[in-house]
Amino acid sequence: MADNQRKARLIAEIGQNLAAETEFSKKGLLMIAGVAKGYLAISVFSDRGPHVAYRVTKYSRYENLLNELWSMEPLSKRWEEVEFFLKGNEFQTKFVYFEDIDPDDLTIDRWHQAAEKYFGGKPIKYPSWDDSNSWTL
Template structure:
């Protein structure tokens, strides 16, 4: 895959993120863990004094993320973590690869660490649970 095609996929990702957050993507941060047959994205937006989490139901984000993941011609060079942010009208993306982070073992601390690195100690606000939902505790 050439850089122009990857750039188009990453731009499409930014457009989808803008839709999810209601139009203005400034301050958006996307953290993604991915592997064969699964993807775990989390979208956050810096709103000044707090960071808001956005629900991912009902959008085309998953397909775009798989397009980006499969874009590499060499299967051994597929990333396992992507961090994508938008600031000053431009996107910035970093990838981590399986030799850097093993996402086959679930670990919520990786996402928390990425949030702390990006936003410091700002409060993260999650939406209220939907009616009929329940929380599992260990």
């Protein structure tokens, strides 16, 4: 039972960190993270009304929390990715396991499709590589 309480606290802390993000939108904020030994990838999407904005976040806010959450699972039951979605006062967590992932799907495409589902198909604006412009998909 202590493990479940610790997991719940870790998830709650991740949710609190997301809610404290300077670009937080009560319309919706989605963080998708891929975690493995020596690997961490995070994408954050914020609902901006007519579109969704992809944002870069500070990994340092989430690195230890996500790694601890991931490592609490037995090797045979570890998830590959986790999705955290905040909208208004609602908070959802979804774990994505190896068998749920099509090996032919690229991570960026899979995460884009997940964001489209959470935000009802709104266009997603991505920043350009040099921050001078953006592009929408």
